[in-house]
Amino acid sequence: MVPYAGIVLHRAARRKFCLTRARVRAINRAYLGGAMELRQLEIFCAVAERRGFSVAAEELGLTQPTVSFQIASLEEELGTRLLDRGGRSTMLTKSGEVLFRYARQILDLSKEAEEAVHSLKGLLWGEITLGASTIPGEYILPGMLQEFAAAHPGIALTMLIEDTGGIIKKVLENEVDLGLVGASEKSDKLTFTRLVSDRLVVIAPAQSKWFAGTKATLDELKKAPFVMREGGSGTRSIMEKRLSERGIDGLHVVMTMGSTESVKRSVESGAGVSIVSERAVRNEVTMGLLRALEIEGMELIRDFFIVHRRQKVLSPAAEALLEFLREGGQNIDCGEKK
Structure with missing residues (x-):
């Protein structure tokens, strides 16, 4: 069966009426002025983002032939290939990359316009x-x-x-x-x-051997093994900037973790120390699983x-x-x- 614009024709019927793709395009131009439809752009973006026709079809609740037909119609309308179908995944061509940028903006604006109209009715809704x-x-x-x-x-x-x-x-x-x-x-x-502002504190295992007093000194921080967040972390960026201002440009990093939770668990197990948000360790400090210390002579405050x-x-x-x-x-x- 061949779907087009909400109509499904059996292949026999398609042959009878000679509904070739060229004729489909002619009909499209006659009735729609050759304009791209939002649904076509939505399907195109889904294929581009998921890098596959079958995955996009499943996500949109369509059959794969429907998706393939709409993409082919769009390519015929624009007179250029938009997707490279070779290999394991479907990739955008140069023309496809250009269309994708504009199509994404068009779909976003369409969504915003719909939400704005509904908001005028006093209905605050949307995603x-x-x-x-x-x-x-x-x-x-x-x-x-x-x-x-x-x-x-x-x-x-x-x-x-x-x-x-x-x-x-x-x-x-x-x-x-x-x-x-x-x-x-x-x-x-x-x-x-x-x-909002956020306070950073040094954390260490409950039975820490790296800090002698109730506050961490700069010398102790230089010698202690550190469990750190990854390079793109705001916590790490602020911490390194502030410590650098106090003359500490390099820490002894033994582990790098992708989340604050993994940092806490590593410190709790004795792998080293770290600097994290105070609000992230309130429960562990209350339960005696971690120690939280300020740095002697400085306060680490950052903003969100x-x-x-x-x-x-x-x-x-x-x-x-x-x-x-x-x-x-x-x-x-x-x-x-x-």
Whole structure:
């Protein structure tokens, strides 16, 4: 069976009516002016992002022949091949890369327009994809988002957790509506708004042999084995910057971990020491599993920032979340001082 524009014809019927692809294109031009349809662009983007026809078809709830036919029609309309079907995965051609950039923007704008129209009816609904670095994503946002969701049942929230560098990249590439990260940077494409402060502390095993007193000295930090977050981590970036200002440009790093939880478990097992957010170790310190120490003569305080594209028109739903986070951030403490 051959589908087109919501119509399914048996192959015999197709032969009878001579409904070739060339004729399909002629019909399309006659009735639609040759314009690309949003559905075609949606299918094209799905194939490009999933790098395969069958995976895209399953995600869209379509048959693979339907997807193949729509892509072929789009290629005929534009007069160029958009996808390289050779090999194990489907890749974009140069023309496909150009179309993908514009198609993604068109689909995003279509979604924003739909949400904006509905918001005029007094119905705040839609979908928001929020990106967060580890500390806000695991220790700050869950409670806030639960409160926001209860107040706005028509809004579906998705949160992606990655290091600060990864989230900033996702904001730039329009993969998330808003980001919450542990560092800011100068950019003419992004807007950073301070949300809340966060206190960093040195952590060590409960029976630590690396620190003699109740505070960690700079000399002790130079000698201690460190379990660190990965290079894109905002925590690591701030920590290294502040220690460098005090003359410590290199630490004895024995392990590098991809999450704060793995850092905590490694330190707890005796692998070394680390510097993490105070709010991330409150439970472990209370239970006596870890020690939390300040650094003698210095205080490690950093800020978390809401980030979004400067030129991006936020949907009403995203605007509501942005305002909610700004107001909620005023009521969050930066961590208990030890």
